[in-house]
Amino acid sequence: GDSVTQMEGPVTLSEEAFLTINCTYTATGYPSLFWYVQYPGEGLQLLLKATKADDKGSNKGFEATYRKETTSFHLEKGSVQVSDSAVYFCALITPTRGSYIPTFGRGTSLIVHP
């Protein structure tokens, strides 16, 4: 079945450091790919998405490129802030699972120190 693998956390960085959170996937068909973010005490919210190969999703300084050849969707940010501290979830949707039910990774916690 479909699956998403994320790097284990926590990822601990200093403010203004470069961030990469790795995400790879296994899926039948052609998935849409997502990054969701969960700030402390809140539910998940969509950060960015890409629906086809070579698409780049971007939002709030975060970017991720849909790489079909490496089945990856790594999240990057050039300069993190303390306010980026959160848990980040990679997810995919394929029609084989039916009706847009996403498959989530286990989440990666990011801690940014001043």
Add this chain to the structure above:
Amino acid sequence: DVKVTQSSRYLVKRTGEKVFLECVQDMDHENMFWYRQDPGLGLRLIYFSYDVKMKEKGDIPEGYSVSREKKERFSLILESASTNQTSMYLCAGRGGATDTQYFGPGTRLTVL
């Protein structure tokens, strides 16, 4: 903005109690979902619903049931709570024309 609300942020119950977790969405979403979130396990789908009075089992339905009598409300029921159901429970909605899920803030349930 889309709004998904959950009836309680924190809940403490005793083993064997019947527990109701309520979720309400205000965007006329056809699809609604219940997940539980546990450290190291991520999100796991318990149940989902495509429409009023319709429900489908997710990946971990055992010990849970759901009710959807109105489009905007999707309830998760623990018939007889057990300590292994201590968890964070997240509700989500999704409109028919979008692939994005909108989540509520979560209910942290502790079963003693």
